[in-house]
Structure formats: structure tokens, C-alpha cells
Amino acid sequence: MSLIVQKYGGTSVGTTERIEAVAEKIVSFRDRGDDLVVVVSAMSGETNRLIALAADIHSDPSAREMDVLVSTGEQVTISLLCMALHKRGCDARSYTGSQVRILTDNSHSKARIQAIDAHRMQSDLAAGRVVVVAGFQGADEDGNITTLGRGGSDTTAVALAAALKADECQIYTDVDGVYTTDPRMVQGARRLDRITFEEMLEMASQGSKVLQIRAVEFAGKYKVPLRVLSSFEDGPGTLITLEDDDDMEKPVVSGIAFNRDEAKLTIRGIPDVPGIASSVLGAVGRANIEVDVIVQNVAQDNTASLTFTVHRNDLSKAKDVLESVAKELGATTIEADADIAKLALVGVGMRSHAGVAATMFEALAKDNINIQMISTSEIKITVVIDERYLELAVRALHSAFELDQEDTEEA
Numbered sequence: 001m002s003l004i005v006q007k008y009g010g011t012s013v014g015t016t017e018r019i020e021a022v023a024e025k026i027v028s029f030r031d032r033g034d035d036l037v038v039v040v041s042a043m044s045g046e047t048n049r050l051i052a053l054a055a056d057i058h059s060d061p062s063a064r065e066m067d068v069l070v071s072t073g074e075q076v077t078i079s080l081l082c083m084a085l086h087k088r089g090c091d092a093r094s095y096t097g098s099q100v101r102i103l104t105d106n107s108h109s110k111a112r113i114q115a116i117d118a119h120r121m122q123s124d125l126a127a128g129r130v131v132v133v134a135g136f137q138g139a140d141e142d143g144n145i146t147t148l149g150r151g152g153s154d155t156t157a158v159a160l161a162a163a164l165k166a167d168e169c170q171i172y173t174d175v176d177g178v179y180t181t182d183p184r185m186v187q188g189a190r191r192l193d194r195i196t197f198e199e200m201l202e203m204a205s206q207g208s209k210v211l212q213i214r215a216v217e218f219a220g221k222y223k224v225p226l227r228v229l230s231s232f233e234d235g236p237g238t239l240i241t242l243e244d245d246d247d248m249e250k251p252v253v254s255g256i257a258f259n260r261d262e263a264k265l266t267i268r269g270i271p272d273v274p275g276i277a278s279s280v281l282g283a284v285g286r287a288n289i290e291v292d293v294i295v296q297n298v299a300q301d302n303t304a305s306l307t308f309t310v311h312r313n314d315l316s317k318a319k320d321v322l323e324s325v326a327k328e329l330g331a332t333t334i335e336a337d338a339d340i341a342k343l344a345l346v347g348v349g350m351r352s353h354a355g356v357a358a359t360m361f362e363a364l365a366k367d368n369i370n371i372q373m374i375s376t377s378e379i380k381i382t383v384v385i386d387e388r389y390l391e392l393a394v395r396a397l398h399s400a401f402e403l404d405q406e407d408t409e410e411a
């Protein structure tokens with residue numbers, strides 16, 4: 001018998017029929033003898049609907065009241081799910097975040113979990129009940145309702161699994177796992193049996209949107225085995241886990257992540273002296289703009305140029321900052337380019353394999369794709385290219401690294 005925390009996302013509980021289907025699923029797990037704590041999201045679209053209601057009334061609503069409002073979506077689904085379980089003769093009880101004492105800090109709409117009191121859930125489990133908990137919410141020290149940020153139910157599930165020392169945390173969603181890359185872009189994209197927390201973080205922060213990033217961080221920190229699987233079809237899903245040292249078959253590249261959310265800025269003709277990067281990027285940072293990939297070059301005339309990427313929404317603000325810095329430093333030109341895409345090869349196997357970058361660059365060269373920027377970490381190689389060639393690049397790399405080959409590894 002094991003203790004499993006399951007989380008069902010918004011589409012999985014999007015209608016009363018689907019809520020009943022989830023109840024069926026839970027009952028079959030109970031019949032196998034597993035203890036279950038179930039976390040649910042709001043019905044799909046509900047959180048957005050609530051946010052729109054607020055916008056009708058106030059252009060800048062109080063953060064405290066917003067949390068009181070948006071947390072109601074999950075309160076609806078916990079009660080409906082329990083009713084569906086009762087109808088099937090399954091004992092179950094619903095709880096809001098504050099009822100199970102999910103204590104958070106007081107930063108409304110992006111609160112962080114500080115502690116969870118597992119006692120109440122444990123006594124329900126001991127009494128043979130399924131415990132159903134509202135995702136995405138908690139309460140601060142003073143009992144104010146807080147929420148954990150969009151997609152926060154994933155984090156609730158992982159945090160409960162850590163607090164209860166569950167055997168596994170299962171995230172049921174509308175896709176059947178984590179893929180080598182977006183299957184809508186590459187037909188041969190393949191579901192991964194396993195991926196490490198580190199790889200998943202890189203994939204998630206690079207725009208693969210299966211899981212909330214904070215949930216993955218949390219799971220890695222507390223070593224909670226995390227599985228992503230479909231609530232509509234049976235299947236093993238993808239297990240997100242610690243790196244296994246004995247795993248000789250570790251793939252060099254596990255996946256390709258990409259995004260179109262960034263833009264590129266270049267400032268040219270700045271003096272090549274110490275402190276230059278700091279004066280340019282310091283000014284950008286003070287304007288609260290996050291910088292991602294950075295490249296600096298020195299020309300033959302001993303002037304330097306600095307190129308970096310920011311979120312596309314920050315492009316014009318960042319350009320304004322550069323224009324004022326340019327005057328102080330005597331820079332010659334500033335260029336801004338929104339039509340870029342960033343893509344990254346991710347894989348823990350890269351640590352022990354040389355030549356991954358060479359293979360990547362060769363594959364891009366073959367298709368005549370110009371690389372504008374490169375940055376690397378231990379388990380990732382990132383390039384910035386013209387947005388027009390993104391699909392072509394992803395497909396080329398997917399086949400260059402044979403990611404669409406049948407997996408021969410045992411799960």
C-alpha cells in the first residue's frame with residue numbers, strides 16, 4: 001500500500017462529467033489499496049472568469065480581495081469531487097488550503113508555502129478517507145487567504161506530498177507526459193519515460209509549459225518523485241526524478257525547449273574598459289528588466305559591443321535605458337530586434353559527452369541557419385536565431401540527436 005498525492009488540473013475537472021470521471025479514477029486507486037490525497041484546480045476557465053469579474057469593478061483591485069476571489073474556483077471543485085466520491089460509496093472530505101493549514105507568507109497572488117500541518121490529513125487517511133484539498137491557496141499567519149501564482153495547484157500537490165512523505169506525486173493533466181519537444185511542432189516528438197528535476201527545470205524555464213516551475217523546484221528540493229500523466233488516457237506518463245548514477249544509457253540530449261518571448265538589443269562603439277558591462281547592464285537591471293543571454297565582442301578599433309536578450313514586453317523600455325546610457329558612454333549605435341527565438345538543447349548526459357555543441361552547430365549550418373548568440377551551462381546549450389527559422393531548427397536538431405528514435409531503455 002502506498003500514499004499517493006494526485007493533482008487534477010482545470011481541464012480534468014472542467015465539467016461535472018469530467019469530475020465524475022476523476023471520481024471513478026480515484027475509486028479504482030482506492031480499490032487497489034492506495035491512500036490518496038487529491039488536489040484539484042478550478043474548473044478550466046474559472047480563474048480567468050473571476051479575474052475578469054474583478055476587472056469589471058476595479059482597475060486596480062486590492063491584492064487581498066483578489067486572493068479571496070480567485071481562491072473560490074478551487075473551493076467549488078473540491079466539494080463537487082467529494083460529492084461524486086460519496087455517490088460511489090467512497091468516504092472523502094474536502095478542505096480549503098487554510099483548513100489544512102497551508103501556511104504561507106503574506107505576498108498575495110504569489111505567496112510561498114512556509115509550513116504544512118499534516119496531522120489533520122493523516123487522521124482522515126487513517127480513518128480510510130480520501131482527502132481532497134483545494135490547490136493554489138493557503139493562508140498567512142493572520143489567517144488572510146493567499147494564492148500561490150497561476151498554475152499554483154501543482155505546487156500545492158508537491159508541497160503536500162513532501163509534508164506527508166508520499167511515495168509519489170502524480171500530476172494528471174491534458175497531455176500524457178513530458179515530450180522531447182513540442183509535438184505540435186515536431187511530429188516525431190516522443191514522450192520521455194523519465195527526466196531529471198534539473199532537466200525539467202531547464203525545459204520548463206525554456207517555455208515547456210507542462211508544470212509550474214516552482215513545483216519542479218520544490219519537488220527537487222524535497223526529493224518528491226513527480227509523475228506527469230494524462231487524466232484521459234491510461235499510460236505511464238513521465239517520471240521526474242533524481243539523476244541515477246548507474247544509468248549507463250543516459251541520453252546525451254533529453255529534449256529541445258524553445259521560446260519566442262525574447263527580444264535582442266545591441267549597443268555598439270562603447271569603450272573597451274573595465275566596468276563597461278556593469279554600467280550598461282546595471283542600468284538595465286535598475287529599470288527592473290531581467291536580462292537573459294549576454295554576448296560581448298571587442299572590435300579591432302578597441303571599442304566593444306554588447307548584445308543581450310530581454311523579455312519582448314520589456315524591449316522598448318530597455319531601448320530607452322540604452323539610449324540614455326549610450327549618451328554617457330559615447331556609444332555609436334543601438335539596435336533592437338524582436339524577431340528572434342531562443343532554443344536550447346537540454347540533457348544531463350552532456351556532462352560526460354564532448355562534441356554536443358559541434359553536432360548542434362553543424363546541424364544548424366546544414367540548414368543555413370545563422371546563430372546569433374550562444375550560451376552554455378553544464379546541461380544546456382542555448383542559441384538565439386532568427387524567429388523565422390525556429391521550426392526548421394527544432395526539426396533539424398530533433399533528428400540530428402535522434403530524439404525521435406524508439407526508446408530502447410527500460411523505464
Ligand code: ASP
Pocket residue numbers: 009010041042047048073135136149150151152153154
Ligand atoms: N486555478 C489556478 C490557475 O488557473 C491554479 C491552477 O490551476 O493551478 O492558475
Ligand code: MG
Pocket residue numbers: 009010151
Ligand atoms: Mg496547470
